[in-house]
Amino acid sequence: MNTLHQSFSVRFTYDVYFSDRLFETSNPTFLNFLKKNHSEGFRKKLLFILDEGVTIGHPDLLDEIKAYFANLSIVDLVPDLIVIPGGEGAKNDPALVEQLVDAIDRHGIDRHSYVVAVGGGSVLDLVGYVAAISHRGIRHIRIPTTVLSQNDSGIGVKNGVNYRGKKNFLGSFAPPTAVFNDPKFLTTLDDRDWRAGISEAIKVALIKDQAFFEWMEANAEKLATRDLNAMQYLIHRCAELHLNHIASGDPFEMGSSRPLDFGHWSAHKLEQLTDFEVRHGEAVAIGIALDSLYSQRLGWLSEADANRILNLERALGFSLFHPALEGDGVLKGLNEFREHLGGQLTIMLLTALGKGQEVHEMDLSRIREVIGILKENEIQPA
Amino acid sequence: MNTLHQSFSVRFTYDVYFSDRLFETSNPTFLNFLKKNHSEGFRKKLLFILDEGVTIGHPDLLDEIKAYFANLSIVDLVPDLIVIPGGEGAKNDPALVEQLVDAIDRHGIDRHSYVVAVGGGSVLDLVGYVAAISHRGIRHIRIPTTVLSQNDSGIGVKNGVNYRGKKNFLGSFAPPTAVFNDPKFLTTLDDRDWRAGISEAIKVALIKDQAFFEWMEANAEKLATRDLNAMQYLIHRCAELHLNHIASGDPFEMGSSRPLDFGHWSAHKLEQLTDFEVRHGEAVAIGIALDSLYSQRLGWLSEADANRILNLERALGFSLFHPALEGDGVLKGLNEFREHLGGQLTIMLLTALGKGQEVHEMDLSRIREVIGILKENEIQPA
Structure with a gap:
């Protein structure tokens, strides 16, 4: 039949x-x-x-x-x-x-x-x-x-x-x-929660909207000192980019691609390794720093642009290293992320401010190298 | 904003x-x-x-x-x-x-x-x-x-x-x-399960496809005596009607209408009242008989057509009454069905073989009357 x-x-x-x-x-x-x-x-x-x-x-x-x-x-x-x-x-x-x-x-x-x-x-x-x-x-x-x-x-x-x-x-x-x-x-909100939410805006700006990233650079001090008008603009623009992304992409994520998860593979694992003592947005800020530096070591992102990202995060008050990054725990997160996505690993990296590019593998020794740099920077901020 | x-x-x-x-x-x-x-x-x-x-x-x-x-x-x-x-x-x-x-x-x-x-x-x-x-x-x-x-x-x-x-x-x-x-x-399959599944085909034929209903009348004996070819045709056609209905309607049932639930409001309740001793298809056969007779008492369906429905069900070996129909239990199912649908009650009835028509209320005394007829018929089959 x-x-x-x-x-x-x-x-x-x-x-x-x-x-x-x-x-x-x-x-x-x-x-x-x-x-x-x-x-x-x-x-x-x-x-x-x-x-x-x-x-x-x-x-x-x-x-x-x-x-x-x-x-x-x-x-x-x-x-x-x-x-x-x-x-x-x-x-x-x-x-x-x-x-x-x-x-x-x-x-x-x-x-x-x-x-x-x-x-x-x-x-x-x-x-x-x-x-x-x-x-x-x-x-x-x-x-x-x-x-x-x-x-x-x-x-x-x-x-x-x-x-x-x-x-x-x-x-x-x-x-x-x-x-x-x-x-x-x-x-x-307490200061940690106020700040933590900003990292998703940095994330979406970095993969989609350079002008929004530059707006955040220009308004970093206002955001850091809890200016409510600046925050309302940030939320509105971030929400708009997010909604557009959902509608124009694969809303129910039937494919393997997860472009909005830039900086997230390590963040998910870092939250878990610290029993969620590190909050999601705080972990994402670290994940963004990690994947930005990784993009730079890959030769995709200029050193100047990578530094702009790290400097914006620092200006907002984010800490860009956590001891739980050391050891193999976070690296295991790469495999768990693959499993959650299903099958093929797909990770968003950066080729410029406002421009993402997907890869299907990451080099573990290079990740370790980048974690080392984040640790050094933490001890002696650039 | x-x-x-x-x-x-x-x-x-x-x-x-x-x-x-x-x-x-x-x-x-x-x-x-x-x-x-x-x-x-x-x-x-x-x-x-x-x-x-x-x-x-x-x-x-x-x-x-x-x-x-x-x-x-x-x-x-x-x-x-x-x-x-x-x-x-x-x-x-x-x-x-x-x-x-x-x-x-x-x-x-x-x-x-x-x-x-x-x-x-x-x-x-x-x-x-x-x-x-x-x-x-x-x-x-x-x-x-x-x-x-x-x-x-x-x-x-x-x-x-x-x-x-x-x-x-x-x-x-x-x-x-x-x-x-x-x-x-x-x-x-045991005979009860073989038979029970046929009631969904009767249902979909009654609201969508008179020719399919007539095919079942012509093949009732084959179906009752477990002819596998006849059953395969029945399944294929029923599945086809069902798929078309889903695709052309409201697949995730965001509205209140549930046209494929003809005969189902009482069936769901009857299953529950009998601790699922009455199987779903058996309950649906009874629900179809009930709502067909109700449609007839409403003046929508001719007595001849209502009898064709009941006679097909009997020829297939269905029992069209169960003691649990008496009392208020089944009537309560009407309200539970409304709640499950959300808000407005919507019940499919028949205006002809192959043609359904939705209503938003049912008369409880008329339902009791129809249940009485089903009981009498059971004692002295027509």
Whole structure:
């Protein structure tokens, strides 16, 4: 009997809104989104799941949310706002997955209701995963509260949790229904989190947009001293580049190429080797330095350009070496990255500021050499 | 700052192959698929997960598979073929999900390797779910072994497991990489499973293809007496209609409409109420009878056409009543179906043989009336 061929496309759309003080009752942004997606005669439910750290930094937030949705005729806020611990630990705890699945079941959240996650990247990853697997995918709204999640992870299409210490071993590709970036949340970040998120902007600028890189050079001091306007511009531009990349490439990463993972193969491993004491963005800053110097030793990037990259990172306050880089641990990350990608290793390197180039192998002794240089620089900054 | 708009499409393609004795070493079908998807210089892994019932019915199967993949240079068969219990119980057991995720981890199955499921719908649903959530989606190949899975569930895009007794509460939409339908597996089905799978063909014929319905009327005796050629035609045509429906509609069911779920709202509940003693296809046969009679009582379907439907089902050996239909249990299924769909209830009914029409409400007293008729008919068959 003849073979049957199946072929179809699925269209995904969502908006990323930028709005200050999202849950002040006078702010119409969220309400307008709900109105636009309202179906006559049917009240959708909203289940909020919040990052504990955010509720501590913003003690009025829970009450603000309750007040914002009180008396709205088009949605029903589930009155039980769920607060969970944030940070990488949240992604390591299977009991949290179960707690959230139970909440979806208990509150009768269906595929047309919304699960709203408020928090840093880990909480968004965890809640996105739970929403994606419940009822074969419940609509989820992301309200990222860190630089990293507002400019990168929170606006993308991935979710995931760790499994027996393996980062994002369980997860899926599931675009959000909407993303709301509120700068108010950035004001209470600690300095490490403020800084760490900038590394994803450096990354995307280096592979895609030299002008954005040069904007960061010109604004490094403002960024380092927590100028909120500069940070809002950085987040908006980084998010825009990221969204364009997803839409124009391979959104669900069916191929082996992962161009946005510049600087990431070593970063993932460094996080794991340090039990996530080194935060993702901090690890990415080191990974960028490593792969930039590697690109230079390969003869692809000029010494002047490589130094510009390292100098920008230092001006922002990043440390570019960690003792866990020594030994074989990080080198093993290369193989784990290959396995996660599937099959062929594909690593992005640089041929110029704003221009990436993929390779399919890296030389271990040259990586060791570059790590040695990073270590020396750390002891006697250039 | 201005809102960023994201929009992209993801294309999914897969083939459904029909081939007798798939793992005889002389059969090139599976090998040709692997060759077509081979990447030079890289050996993909194949992890097989099999339904225990199938390995009992086909005691040589494990050895045949090992022999088929021995000495192939383009793939590596994971020598540990995993055998798991089949049937609805498999979808109720979280330990099985964990066992399979562990196997994927332990054997280093990456996103470009294949997880191959051989079995009935439950095993395919379970394995498809595990493949979908591991590494954010590993390629999976389905080899359905029952009528129901070869003509319906196994060729579609859904997977799922049950959660605390709630059917398919956890799951996702994840198209397979390929499907292989081998009629050899049908020869060892028990009569109930042979028959049960036919109800999905009746269903799709009733809402889409009158000629196919009439072909079944003409071939009812052959189908009832296990004519393998007739069954192969039925499966091929049913699969074709099903694939066309998915591709032309809303593959990931983002809207509320579920036209292929004709006869299913009561069927899902009946399975649950009987602890899955009533099999899915048997429950669907009853659900079809119920919704056909309901369509007739609504004045949409002629009495003659309603009788043709019931008579075909009886000729195939289906029982059209079950005591669990009495009481309020099944009626509750209407609300659960609404919740699973999300928001608005959408039920497919019939206006003619081969022509469906959606409604958004059903009258409970009329449903009770129809259940009464089904009960009477059962006592004194028309």
